[in-house]
Amino acid sequence: MKSFNERAYDLLREVPKGKVTTYKEIANALGTSAYRAIGSAMKKNPYAPSVPCHRVVSSDGGIGGFNGCKEGKDITRKINMLMEEGIEFNGNKIKNFNDVIYRFI
């Protein structure tokens, strides 16, 4: 039986490049509502490059947290990475959020 966070990582690996998901969607896909626990799991994220934690955003299309995966505390880095994947940003929020969101089919 995998831990809650490992299941979150597993789902996150499913997210294709150029797509993003929300903490809420992940929690919902796991059959729970622990949005916050997802964030905590991402923060721990031992599978750093394998699990694209930068592809997880807030339900508002905003960036949410992201400390830069133990690098710096600059959300612009996360935005920059997502832009490289083809995601359009409008300031600190995703422009075409509804087109890049991935709902764990």
Add this chain to the structure above:
DNA sequence: CGGTTGACCAAGT
């Protein structure tokens, strides 16, 4: 087992 914390969410002010 109770209390605190958290990369959250939704609604109200």
Add this chain to the structure above:
DNA sequence: GACTTGGCCAACC
């Protein structure tokens, strides 16, 4: 648009 409040659930002490 920014801040506050209440609520949700898992992890940690």
